Amino acid sequence: MQLPAGLTARPLTLEDAEAVHAVVAAEEVVDLGEAELTLEDVVADWQRPSYDVAASTVGVFDGDRLVAYADLSAPDVAYTAVHPDERGRGIGTALAGWVQERARAAGSTRVGTQVPEGSAADRLMADLGYEVRWTAWDLELPEGAEIEARPLPAGYGLRDATEADREAVWTLVEDAFLEWSERERMPLADFGARVWDRPGAEPWNLRLLLHGSGATAELVGATHVFLAGDAAYVARVAVRPDHRGRGLAPAMLVDAFGRAREHGAARCYLSTDTRAGARGLYEKVGMVVSSTWVNRSVTLEP
Known part of the structure; x- marks a missing residue:
């Protein structure tokens, strides 16, 4: 990946789940007003017997601090996040390229992900030629209802x-x-x-x-x-x-x-x-x- 100077990349391990959750949570607070993903969500997904964490993920680091990651969860499904403080540096574009290469190597002819409508990730994906396949919603039963x-x-x-x-x-x-x-x-x-x-x-x-x-x-x-x-x-x-x-x-x-x-x-x-x-x-x-x-x-x- 072509990363900004000073940043490094490596495959992730299950021990990195907490750091991944922190990056995603920071992004969701900006995009949604609150964090929705939990640490348990990350661990549950990564502990699947068919899933190889090291072969399916990449983390981007500033020193020892994780600032972004990508995860090819299935041959055609990916998850990515860039810490809000690191946006605008080209990291998201680099991760998109990594995801596409991994998905292609896995035999997929298409790859995508789900992002908050209107978010920075949504705008970047549109600029990179990603098309909308469907719309999704989180629905809540209001407190006390x-x-x-x-x-x-x-x-x-x-x-x-x-x-x-x-x-x-x-x-x-x-x-x-x-x-x-x-x-x-x-x-x-x-x-x-x-x-x-x-x-x-x-x-x-x-x-x-x-x-x-x-x-x-x-x-x-x-x-x-x-x-x-x-x-x-x-x-x-x-x-x-x-x-x-x-x-x-x-x-x-x-x-x-x-x-x-x-x-x-x-x-x-x-x-x-x-x-x-x-x-x-x-x-x-x-x-x-x-x-x-x-x-x-x-x-x-x-």
Whole structure:
């Protein structure tokens, strides 16, 4: 990479996760008004068995201080951040070149990332020829607000997941998300790294929706929620296609947010995008858009 004088670069290790989180948090405070990414998010992503941290990352340093980084999380998905104090020096452009070279070497014909709409990263990517593929939103249930209670229809029930449920949950959630997302099925072990092996994970974080009772009960839905500071984040909500349209998702959200508040959450939020078509559902239950993001990508020339 062509870096400004005095800066150096090297692959990162898991021990660098805290420094990476600090750079991303500093960038998010400027772009969003508050930091959203947690250290647990970084560790959960980097601990995936299929992921090689050293081969997939680069850190830019001023002496011993990390000032920017790039991470090819998947062959066509990248994450980057430049500390706000270091913007305007060409570091972001250098990282974009590194990402494209790594993605091309991984066999990808396209690579992209999601950034806050109108941010410095958004403007840079537009200048570099990255096109918008979809728009995404973070939606928040305002502090003190409640989602109207929606009892489950007769025959349905909710409970915490157990270790014996893990493969079935993975199958159901991945089936639901692959209906609209453009990616390969996530391996079970990688899914687990982000869910039940996430740092700080507790049994109440993964809630199952069952239809029927006893030994014949069927898994028909799942919700993954965890705490990020004083906020609860619903990372995944999935309902099996043949059980949709029965008001189950709102009831699952009420349950997830309720459990999170029992564990100290003051705010509740989640993310969705134009591919899923679920924003209207969340707004109907009282959630409001707190930030808007764009997913930009660029075609890689051979």
